[in-house]
Amino acid sequence: MQDQLKIFNTISGKKELFKPINEGRIGMYVCGPTVYSDVHLGNCRTFVSFDFIYRYLLHKGYKIRYVRNITDVGHLEGDSDTDAEDKISKKARLEQLEPMEIAQKYTIGFHKMMDIFNTLPPSIEPRATGHILEQIEMVKDIIDNGYGYVVNGSVYFDTVKFVKDKKVYGQLSGRKVEDLLSETRDLKKQDEKRHPSDFAIWIKADPSHLMRWNSPWSVGFPGWHLECSAMSTKYLGKTFDIHGGGGDLKFPHHENEVAQNYGACNCAPANYWMHGNMLLLNGKKMSKSDGNTVTPEQLFTGDSPHLTKGYSPMAVRFFMLQSHYRSTLDLTDDALKAAEKGFRRLMEGYKNLQEISTSGSKADAALNEKIEKNINGLYENLDDDFNSPRALANLFEMVTVINAIANDRTDAENLRPEVLEKMKETFESVIFEVFGLTDETAGGDGQSDDLADGLMELILDLRQRAREEKNWGMADTIRDTLKELGVEVKDSKDGSTWTVNT
Helix, strand or coil: CHHHCEEEECCCCEEEECCCCECCEEEEEECCCECCCCCCHHHHHHHHHHHHHHHHHHHCCCEEEEEECEECCCCECCCCCCCCCEHHHHHHHHHCCCHHHHHHHHHHHHHHHHHHCCCCCCCECCEHHHHHHHHHHHHHHHHHCCCEEEECCEEEECHHHHHHHHCCCCCCCCCCHHHHHHCCCCCCCHHHCCCCCCEEEEEECCCCCCCCECCCCCCEEECHHHHHHHHHHHHHCCCEEEEEEEHHHHHHHHHHHHHHHHHHHCCCCEEEEEEECCEEECCEECECCCCECCCHHHHHHCCCCCCCCCCCHHHHHHHHHCCCCCCCEEECHHHHHHHHHHHHHHHHHHHHHHHCCCCCCCCCHHHHHHHHHHHHHHHHHHHECCCHHHHHHHHHHHHHHHHHHHCCCCCHHHCCHHHHHHHHHHHHHHHHHHCCCCCHHHCCCCCCCHHHHHHHHHHHHHHHHHHHCCCHHHHHHHHHHHHHCCEEEEEECCEEEEEECC
């Protein structure tokens, strides 16, 4: 099962059969948030995508060390060598707090949002501030290998020498080396560099800079790109299996990570690079300046001019999974409404499936073969670079069969017992374990809410008694009242069932 997985490798630009360095084990690093503000919805999409990927790899039986960092040193405004104030320090000044108070506040908020989206925690979540020594050691190695130089207490990476020696700069981002080297950026301290394309790996802090550490070169702070190189190799080794992140990180962040790792140990940091695509809002890139933005909280409450209502976290997660992680995803109110209906239909199909039993006395060979082919196709799609939309399509094909049985259009005895069991097992594991969805109509954790189920069982029992007594008025009143409350009752020869509509 494990050897069928294909992953689109950004650095090669094609799908490749996945072969881990150590059989049965995977090391995966995903660039985490910079904790100076609430997590952006686009970042949520990235983390949900890699949570789904992580879950499927676990489902396939791999033992995984999943590392996702917290950037609490702070990105600088602009590039990392402008000597501008970093974002965490800037927010600390504005709110009159210590930088670590800002980092802690937004780290807690990030974790809460990840819990709301039902993402699994990583195996290790290192903070950049806790790995300054490792970053200093990596800078030393880069200097010792001839790819770093010191000017006035700051250390720069020599991109021209790296390009000449290694021939790999630009492969990840797809940019031509000539273009990378000819780029001129309006940055301060350009006179300190040997070439405009060189980037800072250690920056001398000016007296007003709040976040600063001692180093052999100056009192300063590490470059943004350095932290991920140092932390990924510390916990996963010099070369590991998968490095992931948002597509916006390809250049300069990930390209410079590759350069740093080669500069430090003459080896590639990862064998497979995976990048998620961006989240659009109404067909345009999200932007605060023109009002084309929505926060996760607004998405849940509906308090946004872009929305007509609020949507549940699982409906939003389902919406994200409807698109391949490498595809752009356009968030619109209509698309969210459609996703909400699709999510409810999937949950209804799952519930109906649990009620089906069969002895296979009328086994329909064509139907059973179709279901087995669908289940196999589902896993083939998941193995094809984690194709969640096609896998969902497989599930919905089975939902059509399930609902036909639930509504007495198809006899359950057409199913062979082993096929029914396989279908139940697939739904259970894929919906909850792989896709990470939870049944919000049943307590939010995929398990039945005892109180709600007990009350509905009582109500349906009272309605059934009314029907047996031919008190059709009372039976209809119960049904219609429940419908007004968003609960739909369906009658069949085996009794009545209920679902919550949106």
